[in-house]
Amino acid sequence: MQKEITCTINEKQYVLSVDVRKSLLDILRDLGITSVKEGCGVGECGACTVLIDEIPADSCITLAVWADGKTIRTVEGESANGQLSKVQQAYIDAGAVQCGFCTPGMIMTTTAFVEKHKDCKVSREDIRKGHAGNLCRCTGYETIISAVEMCLKDSDNNDSGKN
């Protein structure tokens, strides 16, 4: 069964006819948005994390039809005019990328986390909790946490992130 949905993906409007049996992960990858990875398919690993109306969600356990009327962000939309986003740059600077499989999902979680905490004091433990839904088999997380810290320190109008 097909259903027509309208949504915005990385600032582009889409009208899509989607199979109700598909996940949001499925249709994003069908559209060629392949930064979104299927790790586990059951909401455990976070490799498929996207922002839906600015909130991180596992797209593998989100029905595609639920994207109707929503705004979706993936890593493909994060750089502008050849310039990486602050979060992307911080991951590079901190050496937080190894095989890269977890990275797109991780970056979307960080993007929402930094936005939500830009005016608060955040500990490394808070960062760990905030990223607990994203697994990484390579880095051991320390460099990822450092990348998140760098983003918080760099936030405009934010001094409180320094500790």
Place this chain on the structure above:
Amino acid sequence: MFAIERYNKAQNVKEAVNLLAADPDAKIIAGGTDVLIRLHGGSKEYRNLVDINGLAELKEISEEAGGAVRIGSMATFSEIMDSDIVNRCVPVIAEAVSTVGGPQLRNTATMGGNICNGAVSADSAGALLVLQADLEIQGIGGEREVPVVGFHQGPGRVSLKQGDVLTAFRIKPENYKGFGASYYKYAMRDAMDIATIGCAAAARLDGDKIDELRLAFTVAAPKPIRCEHAEKTAAGKPLSEKTLEAISDIVQKDVKPRSSWRAAQEFRLHLIRTLTQRVVRQAIERAGGKF
């Protein structure tokens, strides 16, 4: 692709009730974090779905004029954790649901789903049991309100009939005002894990005595439970180590933990005794008591 055979999106609760009543095999899909995982695992039970995701009328969190707190069944765990009303009136619910899964899960999973799927390990169940929440249910015969105490029937089973839709949780003021409450989840990992044992307590004091204690456990029996013997033992007792010991000794009469790959029965019993003391103490301290 999920093996969904029939899919209907309900435009409102009434329509959801009718769609469910019309198809004896139809199941509700809410936040999807349970149903979609089961479908992914090949379950045939969820082939026919009635979708209530996105029903804004079920998301509201409010405080009624009389002081009752009302939490829509489709409020996500994150929305509950961030709610001023919840944090001010019934913070133990926020404390409990903040232990569920990880951030992405909490952003989509709902408290309605956590209770209606009958999970023995449901983190919200302990908190709701000690607050004696009421469940607002709409069904074919109209609307009714039932207590969450007694709602769970067994593993994965709750007292809902085909056609029933849980619309909200209601916590009456007499069930939270004057109480201090606490929830502790023991799991092997700090995140993305299921409780080995979950313990919730709510205490109201009368001077330096316990006026009323409510104690609940998850994973300590085939369903989330309240602990009658322990609660009776606590009533009227002074705030002392001896009282805590007496409560944690008798609690074994209330529980029936099993061995599983997660933990052996003996270990679960040890956790139950230890957590009883820890959580009851914290509930009492939060009620203003000192040991």
